Amino acid sequence: MSGADRMGLDDPDAVFAALVAAHAGLDEASSRRLDAMLVLLLAHAVGDTGRVMAAIAEARRLI
Amino acid sequence: MGFSAPRFAARPSVDDGARHPVIVVGGGLVGLTAALDLAQRGIAVVVLDEDDTVSEGSRAICFAKRTLEIFDRLGLGRRMREKGVQWNTGRVFRGAREVWHFDLLPEPGHANPAFVNLQQYYAEAWLVEACLATGLVDLRWKHRVTLVEPGAEGVRLAVETPFGVVGLVADWLLACDGARSFVRESLALPFTGQVFRDRFLIADVVMRADFPPERWFWFDPPFHPGQSVLLHRQPDDVWRIDFQLGWDADPESERQPERVRARVRTMLDATVGPEAAFELEWVSVYTFRCRRLERFRHGRIFFVGDSAHQVSPFGARGGNGGVQDADNLGWKLALVLQGAAPEALLDSYDAERIPAADENILHSTRATDFITPKTAAARAYRDAALALAGEHAFARGFVNSGRLSRPCVLAGSPLSTDGGASGLAPGTPVPDAPVLRDGVATWLLAELGRDFTVLAFGDPAAAPEGAIVVSATPAPGVLWDHEGLAARRFGAEAGHVVLIRPDQHVAAHFDRFDAAALAEARRRAMAA
Numbered sequence: 001m002s003g004a005d006r007m008g009l010d011d012p013d014a015v016f017a018a019l020v021a022a023h024a025g026l027d028e029a030s031s032r033r034l035d036a037m038l039v040l041l042l043a044h045a046v047g048d049t050g051r052v053m054a055a056i057a058e059a060r061r062l063i
Numbered sequence: 064m065g066f067s068a069p070r071f072a073a074r075p076s077v078d079d080g081a082r083h084p085v086i087v088v089g090g091g092l093v094g095l096t097a098a099l100d101l102a103q104r105g106i107a108v109v110v111l112d113e114d115d116t117v118s119e120g121s122r123a124i125c126f127a128k129r130t131l132e133i134f135d136r137l138g139l140g141r142r143m144r145e146k147g148v149q150w151n152t153g154r155v156f157r158g159a160r161e162v163w164h165f166d167l168l169p170e171p172g173h174a175n176p177a178f179v180n181l182q183q184y185y186a187e188a189w190l191v192e193a194c195l196a197t198g199l200v201d202l203r204w205k206h207r208v209t210l211v212e213p214g215a216e217g218v219r220l221a222v223e224t225p226f227g228v229v230g231l232v233a234d235w236l237l238a239c240d241g242a243r244s245f246v247r248e249s250l251a252l253p254f255t256g257q258v259f260r261d262r263f264l265i266a267d268v269v270m271r272a273d274f275p276p277e278r279w280f281w282f283d284p285p286f287h288p289g290q291s292v293l294l295h296r297q298p299d300d301v302w303r304i305d306f307q308l309g310w311d312a313d314p315e316s317e318r319q320p321e322r323v324r325a326r327v328r329t330m331l332d333a334t335v336g337p338e339a340a341f342e343l344e345w346v347s348v349y350t351f352r353c354r355r356l357e358r359f360r361h362g363r364i365f366f367v368g369d370s371a372h373q374v375s376p377f378g379a380r381g382g383n384g385g386v387q388d389a390d391n392l393g394w395k396l397a398l399v400l401q402g403a404a405p406e407a408l409l410d411s412y413d414a415e416r417i418p419a420a421d422e423n424i425l426h427s428t429r430a431t432d433f434i435t436p437k438t439a440a441a442r443a444y445r446d447a448a449l450a451l452a453g454e455h456a457f458a459r460g461f462v463n464s465g466r467l468s469r470p471c472v473l474a475g476s477p478l479s480t481d482g483g484a485s486g487l488a489p490g491t492p493v494p495d496a497p498v499l500r501d502g503v504a505t506w507l508l509a510e511l512g513r514d515f516t517v518l519a520f521g522d523p524a525a526a527p528e529g530a531i532v533v534s535a536t537p538a539p540g541v542l543w544d545h546e547g548l549a550a551r552r553f554g555a556e557a558g559h560v561v562l563i564r565p566d567q568h569v570a571a572h573f574d575r576f577d578a579a580a581l582a583e584a585r586r587r588a589m590a591a
Contacts, residue, residue, distance in 0.1 A: 029439070032443040033450070034447075036440075036444045036446070036447030036448075037447040037450060039447075040444070040447055040451060044455075
């Protein structure tokens with residue numbers, strides 16, 4: 001999964017803005033929990049352990 | 064009340080300098096199980112215990128299905144089922160609200176339930192009786208080992224007794240002396256792993272209450288905010304309650320009866336009502352650890368149970384893992400002592416039980432990490448999983464209040480043979496199934512006996528000599544698989560032949576009978 005491959009979402013700007021906006025007014029702990037919930041929901045939506053593990057490794061690589 | 068702890072008489076050892084084929088150090092759950100198993104195989108065993116009674120407090124209360132099957136073979140299963148509290152259901156709460164529940168044994172057709180809750184002291188008292196009944200177990204109370212000298216020809220022990228010090232020599236020594244094993248410390252063997260920075264209050268409470276016989280686990284309940292609580296029902300109206308306290312709790316003040324009573328009172332007010340009366344029977348404060356020895360066999364010394372590996376209690380993998388260690392070692396040691404198998408067979412104890420210990424450590428570590436998050440991120444994921452679990456079934460899979468003990472599949476065992484059949488793989492414990500023998504209802508596991516067994520599916524005329532035949536149709540002497548569950552659980556078709564080890568694990572599964580291949584599989588299963 002390298003950055004330039006493909007853009008799977010038809011409106012990335014809207015998704016990005018919605019992710020940021022979802023955190024509005026939350027303290028640090030709630031914000032963190034929201035992200036964790038999103039990750040778990042999206043991992044379930046992906047539905048493939050290998051792809052989820054690859055995404056974890058990719059994110060960690062770029063930190 | 065139900066149980067009164069026996070006091071066993073300490074007698075002088077009058078055999079100073081004597082050599083014994085097997086000496087077991089530690090007459091607890093695991094040591095007594097090992098002694099009983101060996102004695103039932105005809106081996107004389109000396110058991111040395113520093114105390115003169117059974118376990119104080121309920122300790123390893125959850126006896127898993129596989130352990131009950133082992134105790135069935137040892138002749139104690141029925142007693143445990145009848146006295147114990149049988150349960151299959153676990154409920155998980157977040158706050159005051161149930162998030163979901165799970166059934167650990169969703170299908171019928173097994174002699175044993177998923178779990179029986181029984182105080183460890185009952186199991187130990189019955190094991191002592193059963194050991195004495197064999198006439199082969201020499202139980203020596205108030206015998207404390209003070210010196211261990213391993214040697215190529217035997218293990219020398221110095222044993223302190225009320226009557227003086229005696230020296231004994233063991234051909235084989237079983238160190239069943241628990242997590243703080245003196246034998247292990249004598250050998251200066253590293254016992255490595257991790258400590259969880261948390262403390263748990265464990266209480267046995269006597270009360271009359273109507274909670275059903277289930278495992279109840281609360282995350283962040285209103286009566287103990289920010290921590291977890293686990294509730295189990297035991298016989299004699301004894302309830303086991305585990306309160307998570309956090310790392311900053313002071314163990315000394317937390318075990319004070321007044322303090323414990325206040326915690327229990329708060330819990331009962333919120334769950335049963337203020338009228339519920341109770342008494343405290345036993346209280347302890349623990350910090351949990353997951354660690355193990357690098358190897359469990361050291362020459363003539365075997366480490367069995369907690370002396371070899373220690374787990375946190377979430378998942379009931381300590382006592383159950385130890386009993387399965389004893390089950391794994393007993394038949395091997397008996398065959399070697401009887402000259403029927405080479406000593407190499409004993410190496411398979413490490414090959415089979417180290418992976419089993421790692422599996423138990425992995426699961427209990429993950430559960431403890433979920434219950435006691437180490438970092439802000441771990442806490443966020445934990446709380447996210449709990450928040451989702453109420454409404455999203457998928458998220459319940461993430462919630463880990465303990466992955467409850469399952470029998471270990473001895474995958475990759477050097478004793479296994481690939482027989483080419485699809486279906487139940489070698490290393491798997493034999494699944495139970497209801498069968499009829501000459502019109503009498505029985506269980507497949509109850510028919511297996513104590514030695515190697517050959518199971519043949521299908522036509523009795525085509526079966527190898529001495530095999531137990533499992534047939535889809537009734538015939539004299541066969542096990543009639545009248546519900547088809549044995550064949551289904553084995554994944555076996557007519558003509559399949561399965562070699563089963565004395566510990567009821569599959570050694571080889573063939574899709575057809577071949578006398579030479581079967582004999583070879585049996586040799587391999589004995590490391591011959």
